[in-house]
Amino acid sequence: MGMVGTVGLVLHPQRDSKKAIDTILRWAAEKGVTVLGLPEEVGRIDCTAVPVDAAALVERADLLVGLGGDGTMLRTMRLLAGRPTPILGVNLGKLGFLAEIDVDDLAGTLSAIDEHRYTVESRMAIRSRINGMDVTAFNDIALVRIPGDGLAALSVTPAGSDFVRFAADAVIVATSTGSTAYSFSAGGPIVSPRVEAVLVVPAAAHSSFNRALVLPADEDVTLEVLPTSGRLAVEVDGAVVAHLCPGDTVTVAAWPGAAKVVRVGTTFYERARRKLRVDGSLEAY
Numbered sequence: 001m002g003m004v005g006t007v008g009l010v011l012h013p014q015r016d017s018k019k020a021i022d023t024i025l026r027w028a029a030e031k032g033v034t035v036l037g038l039p040e041e042v043g044r045i046d047c048t049a050v051p052v053d054a055a056a057l058v059e060r061a062d063l064l065v066g067l068g069g070d071g072t073m074l075r076t077m078r079l080l081a082g083r084p085t086p087i088l089g090v091n092l093g094k095l096g097f098l099a100e101i102d103v104d105d106l107a108g109t110l111s112a113i114d115e116h117r118y119t120v121e122s123r124m125a126i127r128s129r130i131n132g133m134d135v136t137a138f139n140d141i142a143l144v145r146i147p148g149d150g151l152a153a154l155s156v157t158p159a160g161s162d163f164v165r166f167a168a169d170a171v172i173v174a175t176s177t178g179s180t181a182y183s184f185s186a187g188g189p190i191v192s193p194r195v196e197a198v199l200v201v202p203a204a205a206h207s208s209f210n211r212a213l214v215l216p217a218d219e220d221v222t223l224e225v226l227p228t229s230g231r232l233a234v235e236v237d238g239a240v241v242a243h244l245c246p247g248d249t250v251t252v253a254a255w256p257g258a259a260k261v262v263r264v265g266t267t268f269y270e271r272a273r274r275k276l277r278v279d280g281s282l283e284a285y
Contacts, residue, residue: 196254
């Protein structure tokens with residue numbers, strides 16, 4: 001008997017996902033598998049997926065499939081945060097670093113999962129409480145300057161120990177998953193998702209010390225907005241969720257193993273090399 005009895009869909013709000021959905025529905029019909037989707041998403045497409053609310057989608061699905069790009073994968077991971085349900089990412093965009101496969105490989109991959117021929121990659125999240133709101137990120141939480149309001153001036157206190165102060169365009173607190181996203185563009189290290197670590201990375205630092213910090217998952221880190229700072233936007237996986245003023249503080253904690261991502265053969269290093277175009281020097285030393 002196959003592993004998958006119910007597949008849940010999470011769709012990109014704009015990209016054309018009809019080919020992928022048709023593939024899933026054909027495969028599901030052959031296997032006697034139920035396909036669920038969120039009403040506002042599957043309602044845009046003429047298909048036989050059963051519309052259910054988010055709670056039912058999360059509760060009933062044996063496998064959740066994110067159709068889109070990295071943003072769709074991050075949203076899918078947040079929906080399932082803390083649950084053991086595996087997530088398959090299908091790339092409909094350009095980069096798709098978090099996605100495992102392209103549409104042409106979808107039917108074969110679903111069969112491989114159904115037959116238990118896959119592995120699971122645990123993904124750590126980070127959590128915080130900001131302005132009375134609980135937030136969860138799988139890439140990063142970034143405190144970002146607002147143009148015209150001055151720099152982001154922040155003190156960084158890991159494990160209760162006052163360590164460094166940054167003046168920068170932003171200070172990014174990232175997971176290992178997020179090491180290939182905003183953190184990477186700010187000069188942070190590439191970190192395997194198997195490493196449960198929290199990265200603190202300044203973007204365009206105006207400080208004499210401009211290095212990234214790599215902290216263990218069992219240490220919280222607190223960022224305080226200093227009196228010299230401008231008003232800051234708080235971005236959670238790229239979406240602005242709040243604003244902070246001088247005197248405000250944010251404490252970020254790791255959440256190990258918060259999501260399970262399906263892998264069917266590729267390694268993190270293969271994906272990083274291909275997607276980020278990682279090439280060393282061709283010279284022999």
